[in-house]
Amino acid sequence: MELSIPVKKRQVVVFDYGFGNVRSAERALARAGADVEITRDYGRAMNADGLLVPGVGAFAACMQGLKQARGDWIIERRLAGGRPVMGICVGMQILFARGIEHGVESEGLDEWPGTVEPLQAEIVPHMGWNTVDAPTGSELFAGLDADARFYFVHSYAVHDxxxxxxxxxxxxxxxxxxxxxxxxxxxxxxxxLWATQFHPEKSGDAGAQLLTNWIGTL
Structure with a gap:
C-alpha cells in the first residue's frame, strides 16, 4: 500500500501596517490554499514563505505607516535573500522610487525606478473591471484567458x-x-518581487487563480 505524504501548506504573512484590506486578502489567500497570518511581527514576516503587502489610501501615508512598522526594512531584507514579496494596489505603488499626489512628491521604496502619478483619463478614479495585457511566459497569469478581467480601484499609476x-x-x-x-x-x-495594481482578492475566479499561481511559486 502506498503511503500518501501530506503536502505542507505555504505560509503567507499579510503584513498589517494599518493600510490595506487585510481580512479580504487573508480570506482570498486561504481559499487559494495558503496558511495565512495577519501580523506585523518581524520574525514571522521574515520567516514566512511569502509576504503580501496590501495598500489602500495615499502613497505618502502608506509609506509612513510602512516605515513605522519596519516594513520597509523587512521587504528589503527578504528581497536581499530572495524571499518572495507581493504588493497589491498602493502596496505595489510604494515599490517604485517616488509618488506624486496633489503636487507633492514622496519617496517610495525604490525597488524599481519610476514615478506613480495621476491617471491620465477622463474618468478618475479608475474603478471597476478591466482586462490586462500579460507578457508571454508570465507565471502570475498562467492558466488565465486573455480576456480575464480584474478589479481596479485607483487614481494613480505608473505610466512608464x-x-x-x-x-x-x-x-x-x-x-x-x-x-x-x-x-x-x-x-x-x-x-x-511581484505586484499588482488591481485587487486579486476582489477579482473573483481570475484573482483566485492568480493568487494560486503566486502561492505555487513559494
Missing amino acids: WQLETHSPLLQAPKVTWSTHGKPFVAAVENGA
Whole structure:
C-alpha cells in the first residue's frame, strides 16, 4: 500500500501596517490554499514563505505607516535573500522610487525606478473591471484567458516602465499593462518581487487563480 505524504501548506504573512484590506486578502489567500497570518511581527514576516503587502489610501501615508512598522526594512531584507514579496494596489505603488499626489512628491521604496502619478483619463478614479495585457511566459497569469478581467480601484499609476536589463545573465522583469485613458503598469514579476495594481482578492475566479499561481511559486 502506498503511503500518501501530506503536502505542507505555504505560509503567507499579510503584513498589517494599518493600510490595506487585510481580512479580504487573508480570506482570498486561504481559499487559494495558503496558511495565512495577519501580523506585523518581524520574525514571522521574515520567516514566512511569502509576504503580501496590501495598500489602500495615499502613497505618502502608506509609506509612513510602512516605515513605522519596519516594513520597509523587512521587504528589503527578504528581497536581499530572495524571499518572495507581493504588493497589491498602493502596496505595489510604494515599490517604485517616488509618488506624486496633489503636487507633492514622496519617496517610495525604490525597488524599481519610476514615478506613480495621476491617471491620465477622463474618468478618475479608475474603478471597476478591466482586462490586462500579460507578457508571454508570465507565471502570475498562467492558466488565465486573455480576456480575464480584474478589479481596479485607483487614481494613480505608473505610466512608464524604466527598469532595463541589459545583462544576458539576468532575466528581464515581466511587465503587464492595462489601459484607462493611457496605458499603465498593471502588474510586475521581477524575481522574488511581484505586484499588482488591481485587487486579486476582489477579482473573483481570475484573482483566485492568480493568487494560486503566486502561492505555487513559494
